[in-house]
Amino acid sequence: VPIPSSMQGHIFLAWSVCQVSSLPYGGGRSRGPKPTKTIGQLVDQEQVLSTFSEAVKRTGLEDMLTGSDFITVFAPTDEAFENVSSDILDDDEKLKAVVLRHIVPGFPKRRSDLPSGDSSLETAGGQTITVTKSSSNKISAKSSEGEGKAVRHDVLGTNGVMFWINGVL
Numbered sequence: 001v002p003i004p005s006s007m008q009g010h011i012f013l014a015w016s017v018c019q020v021s022s023l024p025y026g027g028g029r030s031r032g033p034k035p036t037k038t039i040g041q042l043v044d045q046e047q048v049l050s051t052f053s054e055a056v057k058r059t060g061l062e063d064m065l066t067g068s069d070f071i072t073v074f075a076p077t078d079e080a081f082e083n084v085s086s087d088i089l090d091d092d093e094k095l096k097a098v099v100l101r102h103i104v105p106g107f108p109k110r111r112s113d114l115p116s117g118d119s120s121l122e123t124a125g126g127q128t129i130t131v132t133k134s135s136s137n138k139i140s141a142k143s144s145e146g147e148g149k150a151v152r153h154d155v156l157g158t159n160g161v162m163f164w165i166n167g168v169l
Contacts, residue, residue, distance in 0.1 A: 039073050039157040040065030049164065051081040052102075055089075059096035064103060064124060071160040072104040072121075074129075074141045076168045080148060084168050100125030101143050101169045108161040110154045111139055129169055143169035 037045075040062055043053045052075050056062055065073065081089075088094045103124040114133045121129055129143045139150040141163075148167025155162040 035156045035158045037157055038066045039071060039160050039162050042155060042157050042162060043073070043075055046164075048077050048079075049075050051078045052076050052099075055081075055095050055099050059092055059099050061096065061099055061103075066159070068159055070106060070108050071124075072106075072109045073160065073162040074102045074104075074131075074148070074150075074165050074169060075162055076102065076148060076165055077151065080165065080167050097125055098145075098168060101127055101129065101145065104129070108156075110156075110161050111137065111150075112154075114139065139163060141165060141167075141169055145169060 040056070043049050043056065043065060046053075056065060064071070084098070088098060101123050104121045105124050109119075109121070109131070111133065114131060116133050116135060119131045119133075121131055123129055123143075127143060129141050132140045132142070134140075139153055141148055141150075146168045148165030148169065150163040151166050152164040155164070
């Protein structure tokens with residue numbers, strides 16, 4: 001049955017919307033190969049994130065980074081942890097609060113998903129952090145406890161996205 005020419009544009013538009021809305025990570029823009037590892041696996045494999053990885057394991061939060069729930073993680077580099085007090089690093093409850101400040105549950109937020117300026121995001125620990133996207137497209141995050149700038153962004157995992165930051169929130 002031929003489709004009237006007046007309907008062809010509408011059908012194509014409806015088909016296009018269905019195709020785009022079914023793709024993860026914002027409309028199917030090509031971003032390289034599809035991720036095959038969880039955020040937790042990506043954290044584990046990066047030497048520069050070994051302190052954060054160890055903190056996640058020590059506080060029993062591995063499931064949060066390897067599960068199927070979507071997350072955005074602001075992972076401090078080892079260098080960032082050099083400025084953290086041993087009182088915090090030696091206390092599992094304080095360390096857990098630090099780790100939870102770096103995990104934002106919900107649909108992952110890549111750099112392109114963040115609006116310019118400040119965004120308030122609730123962390124897995126229930127605190128609010130401010131994520132800022134500058135006019136030059138740079139990302140930084142700040143909590144009441146600390147701040148850091150993204151030194152690597154949009155590291156995609158099967159369950160979210162990760163930013164490496166140079167500070168501890």
